[in-house]
Amino acid sequence: MPQTDGTPSAFDAATAVRRAEGGGLVADLGPGWDVGGGVLNGGYLLAVAARAAVLDSPHPHPVALSASYLRATAAGPAHLAVTPGPAGRTLAHSTVLLTGEAGPSIAAQVTTATLGSEPAEYTVNAAPEVPAPEDCVVTRTTGAGPAVGLVRRIDTRLDPATAGWTVGRFSDQRVLRSWIRLADGRDPDPLALLLFADALPPTAFAVGRTGWAPTVQLQVLVRALPAPGWCLVESRSTEVAGGWSDEECRIWDATGRLVAQARQLARVAR
Amino acid sequence: MPQTDGTPSAFDAATAVRRAEGGGLVADLGPGWDVGGGVLNGGYLLAVAARAAVLDSPHPHPVALSASYLRATAAGPAHLAVTPGPAGRTLAHSTVLLTGEAGPSIAAQVTTATLGSEPAEYTVNAAPEVPAPEDCVVTRTTGAGPAVGLVRRIDTRLDPATAGWTVGRFSDQRVLRSWIRLADGRDPDPLALLLFADALPPTAFAVGRTGWAPTVQLQVLVRALPAPGWCLVESRSTEVAGGWSDEECRIWDATGRLVAQARQLARVAR
Known part of the structure; x- marks a missing residue:
């Protein structure tokens, strides 16, 4: 999806998957899609896995994806092993293993x-x-700290009602809402929704709890093709117990239509 | 988990996984756990996959599971291929492929x-x-019709507020709530919660729409060990569009504590 001025989208370039000599699928994980410390964003990695699944599928869109996050993954070369499952007229299944330089990164069930x-x-x-x-809050804080590539790749505008934490006014509710789009203006599609489903800061930020909350498993359901323009993301933690937290996510497009829903389980400090 | 009278639980017997000669894992999928037409329940199949994952893990409990349902699966012999991912002090990942007589049945990401x-x-x-x-509604209808094995294996008591459909009074809300336990009295544990997460009829029944709604992908997060006794399940569809429906599920134990949450994407007739 090139930009309207004809230049390629940074997201499309950074999630590109190509067939190497010998038939395997490879990608170059981009350095600008990290959440701090050089660790790549989980939604970004899921989008790369989805591209591989679509390449090997008769169907064009990822609709149901569940990934286990096996290790923190840095930018660099990666290969993708797609194990096809049954493929029918309506849908096709596959299992995708994305392996980076340090070893297996994510293992995902993908339905297209x-x-x-x-x-x-x-x-x-x-x-x-x-x-x-234009009436929401621009913040450059996301993920694990200020040295974060992702905030230059996506444009987020926090609902003032859930942005108190950016100025030290903490809530008792673990909820964040934000407009979101790719910073270079590329319009949303199912692949971008995978990125958006894991792009907001941890909801613990809203209550003044910062820190690392690595994703253990993330499911994203893409429910419709999004209209061009901004998307609205709502992220909500419903239960924190025993060192685990969920994050529920819903995404609406510019017309107010639900286009994706997601749930992740993350580890949190006790 | 034997019953208090010492007899083995039907659920434990029907989900047993053993190591065959040669080291592979095998199971005998039980004929009594179907949802009609001899098709086995998706939660039951997930519990079998979870048992295989636990057998090959240093950790005892399944906590995050996501399965793609590759084909309708009947009772009979099955084998399970567990591909281990990283295993640490806190958690371990694996991918489990359960294959029945007709071919691959479910592919699951499992975190223990x-x-x-x-x-x-x-x-x-x-x-x-x-x-x-005792003040709720006993119904013998579940799944795709009356000839259903599962209703003899689990005991469900529908909240009267969501049971109008059993007597032809349909709601405009796709919500079902029910007490649930194994019919032989076996107490709940994380494996039983996997069964309970897919055991109620489709929420479309509440609005008078019956019919087959095959699960495409199911994620279950087990959040705590359940107390003995009844569990309470709430199943809710939030979006039906384009031939797809979600089903959101939450399960509380007898003390009112959330013990599991699940989401599935299913195909529905347009």
């Missing part, structure tokens, strides 16, 4: 199909009321 | 760890108010 944008038959996912992006 | 039952540090998952099991 053809998504549309017809109206929902039933929904209880009305988009929350959030001020327009 | 040691669960506890300490109180939650943060929760917004208060158990819903539901009448006691």
Whole structure:
């Protein structure tokens, strides 16, 4: 998806998967997609795995993806092993193992199909009321600290109602809402939604708890093709217990339509 | 987990995984755990896969599981291929492929760890108010029709507020709540929670839409060890669009504590 001015999108370049001589799939994990300390964002890695699954599928869109995060992964060359499952007229399954220089990085179950944008038959996912992006809070803090590549790749505008923590006013609710888009203006598609599903800071930031919360397993369901423009992301932790936290995520497109939902389990400090 | 009278639990017998000569893992998928037409329940199959993962892990409990459902699977002999990922002091990852007589059945990402039952540090998952099991609705309808083995294996008592459909009074909300336990009295544990996460009828039944809704992908997070006794399951569809439906599931134990959460994507008739 080139930009409207014809230049290639940084996201497309950084998630490109190509067939190497011998038939295997390879990628160059981009250095600018980290969440601090050189560790690449989990949603970014999932998008790379999804590209590999789509390359080997008769269907164009990732619709259901679940990944185990095996180790922190840095930029560099990677290869992708796609094990195809049954493929039918409606959908196809595969297992994707993404391996970086340090070893296996993520193992993912991926289902591909053809998504549309017809109206929902039933929904209880009305988009929350959030001020327009220009009236929201620009923050350059995300992930594990300030030295974070991801904040230059995505443009986020926090709902003021969930942005108190950026100025030291902490909430008792682990909820964040933010407009989000790729910083270079590339419009959203199912692959970008995978990135957006893990792009906000940990919801613990909202209550004044910072620190590393590595993703253990992340499921993303892509429910429809997003319209061009901003997406709205809501991330919510519902249960923190025994050193584990969930993060529930819903994403709406610019028309207010639900386009993705996700849940991850992360480790947290006790 | 034998029963209090010393007899073996039907669930434990039907999910048993053993090491065959040569070192591979095998199971005998039980005929009584179907949802109609001889098709085995997805939660039951996930429990078998989890047993295989635990057998090959240093950790005793499945905590995060995501499975792709590759084909409808019938009772009979099966083998399980466990591909271990990194294993550390806190958790271990593996990929499990369960293959039945007709071919690969489910492919699952499984994370194992040691669960506890300490109180939650943060929760917004208060158990819903539901009448006691003896004041709830016994129904023998589940899954795809009346000829269903699963209803003899589990004991369900529907919240009257979500049971109108059993007498032809349909709701406009796709929500079901039910007490649940194994019919032979075996107490819940993380493996039983995997069964319970996919044991209620499709939430479409609540609005008078019956029919087959095959699971495409199911994620279950086990959040704590359940107390003995009944569990309470709430299943909720939030979005039906383009021939796909989600089912959100939360499970509380007899003390009202959240012990599992799950989400599946299913195919539905348009």
